[in-house]
Amino acid sequence: MTTPNDDLAxxxxxxxxxxxxxSVALVLFGLTIASGKLGWPEWIGMVLVAAGAAEFFLLPMMxxxxxxxxxx
Numbered sequence: 001m002t003t004p005n006d007d008l009a010x011x012x013x014x015x016x017x018x019x020x021x022x023s024v025a026l027v028l029f030g031l032t033i034a035s036g037k038l039g040w041p042e043w044i045g046m047v048l049v050a051a052g053a054a055e056f057f058l059l060p061m062m063x064x065x066x067x068x069x070x071x072x
Contacts, residue, residue: 033048
């Protein structure tokens with residue numbers, strides 16, 4: 001039987017990994033646009049690449065800091 005703390009930790013771990021996966025998908029979509037395969041302006045692709053990279057590195061760190069318990 002799992003405790004509520006284990007369930008919360010599992011949920012947060014899953015959420016962090018889904019954020020990372022989504023940001024990688026955003027970077028790949030941006031690279032597809034920037035390469036000219038979709039006919040969209042290149043600058044839109046570069047903006048998506050930058051946003052995806054920032055999301056990949058910063059958002060999980062910010063959430064982990066926010067979720068940290070006061071005694072840690």
